[in-house]
Amino acid sequence: MRKTNSSSQALVVKGNDLIVSRYNLTLEEQRLIVKVISMIRADDEDFKDYYVKVSDYVDLIGSKSSNYYHQMKEFTDKLLKKPIHIPRPDGSFLSCNWFSSIEYVPQKGALICCFDPKLKPYLLKLQRYFTAYRIENILQLDSKYSVRMYEILKRYENMVRTEIPLDELREILSVPYKYLYNDIKRRILEPAKKELRQYTDIIFEFEEIKKRKKVVAIKFIIFKNNNNINNKNENQHCLEYKKNIQSKQNVDQNKEQNKDTNQSVDRLIELIPSQEQTNSVKNYLRKVLKSYEEDYVKLQIEYVNKQKKVSNYQAYLLRAIEEDYANYTRVKQEDAKEKLRVQEVIKKEMLRLEEEKKHNIEVAIEREKSLIYQEYINSLSAIDKQIILKNYAEKAKEIDPDLKNPNYKFSLELMIERLITEDIIKNEIYQKRLEEKRRLAETNAEDEFKREKAKIMYSAENNLL
Numbered sequence: 001m002r003k004t005n006s007s008s009q010a011l012v013v014k015g016n017d018l019i020v021s022r023y024n025l026t027l028e029e030q031r032l033i034v035k036v037i038s039m040i041r042a043d044d045e046d047f048k049d050y051y052v053k054v055s056d057y058v059d060l061i062g063s064k065s066s067n068y069y070h071q072m073k074e075f076t077d078k079l080l081k082k083p084i085h086i087p088r089p090d091g092s093f094l095s096c097n098w099f100s101s102i103e104y105v106p107q108k109g110a111l112i113c114c115f116d117p118k119l120k121p122y123l124l125k126l127q128r129y130f131t132a133y134r135i136e137n138i139l140q141l142d143s144k145y146s147v148r149m150y151e152i153l154k155r156y157e158n159m160v161r162t163e164i165p166l167d168e169l170r171e172i173l174s175v176p177y178k179y180l181y182n183d184i185k186r187r188i189l190e191p192a193k194k195e196l197r198q199y200t201d202i203i204f205e206f207e208e209i210k211k212r213k214k215v216v217a218i219k220f221i222i223f224k225n226n227n228n229i230n231n232k233n234e235n236q237h238c239l240e241y242k243k244n245i246q247s248k249q250n251v252d253q254n255k256e257q258n259k260d261t262n263q264s265v266d267r268l269i270e271l272i273p274s275q276e277q278t279n280s281v282k283n284y285l286r287k288v289l290k291s292y293e294e295d296y297v298k299l300q301i302e303y304v305n306k307q308k309k310v311s312n313y314q315a316y317l318l319r320a321i322e323e324d325y326a327n328y329t330r331v332k333q334e335d336a337k338e339k340l341r342v343q344e345v346i347k348k349e350m351l352r353l354e355e356e357k358k359h360n361i362e363v364a365i366e367r368e369k370s371l372i373y374q375e376y377i378n379s380l381s382a383i384d385k386q387i388i389l390k391n392y393a394e395k396a397k398e399i400d401p402d403l404k405n406p407n408y409k410f411s412l413e414l415m416i417e418r419l420i421t422e423d424i425i426k427n428e429i430y431q432k433r434l435e436e437k438r439r440l441a442e443t444n445a446e447d448e449f450k451r452e453k454a455k456i457m458y459s460a461e462n463n464l465l
Contacts, residue, residue, distance in 0.1 A: 146195045181215045
């Protein structure tokens, strides 16, 4: 097991999106990256050149080789070929390398590491949605999966528990495709549980969430590790980092909350009859939004508006909000059921459109083949046409003896056309013609698909499905 030194007290701070990003690094590669991240200062405006001493590098990867140069070159070449994939909440994503460059400078006895500029939002000037821990916690871990599990669970530490779908966990950890759940449990979860208890400031338990006897998610319960003497109290560095940003974070949050509340009041007041839109009602809405969600208040306002005889609008609205006259829970359940129904309809319609698109392309190609056949037959002399049709008729009957029956004349003609077409379209000219026709058919089919999809989405948005 590795020994730690004074630099093990350094703080690692990562944006939460980076914590659950997708990458597949070895244990040694993760140690180097975390080491460099720990060199970033809380007040850094931009990335700098980060120097990692060769001696520290050797210690990080646990190398016993005497040929440092060759090993470092091989190590850095591999690392620079391993991208990180960061999904974003809006559905977009970022793919880049951890480092834009790693330079070895023998005169300084160091590696100079430069982060990719695209990682700035996830490593610099973090004020919210970040995870901080001492680097010591991961330097003792012997499994690359244990390092990832520590960071993931550290992110959710304050929530005490979190549930992660098994498929998502597979993606985050880059679990080999061949691993079944029992492999994940035996090779990843159980070893991580043991290592985190022994060497880090957190411990965890996990429960299997099953659906039809199949494990579909894992519920993690996270505790502080009071048995680890080195981690009984949160490191002062973490406390100071959080304290330094807390005041600014509180100010920003208050501004954001006030802005959101004012916008909510503006939306709700528009629902209230004009004669009741008084300052008193506005102030009341601002007050209740501290305790109730906007959707809940909106539903109560709509309920009150439907009542025919209301002598004191504000008083009635107050009772409606406090006693849930509109039966918010039932309405939300109905809305959820309706949403699921609409999603199912959309799914079926999308499948139908996909099938229609494929069908339309195939029909266009078959029509072009038929046109090529007609052009070819019409280009023949009467004698050549008679000979070719006779030869292909014999060939068709060899393939399907039933076509010798006079009652199958139409089927025989179709078979003859198909066989002739298969042979003549082998010609390069016809091949190019069919390729061009396919491109055009695909474009037209895609345009039609988009138009029909837009109609379906419009119907869904306007409750017409």
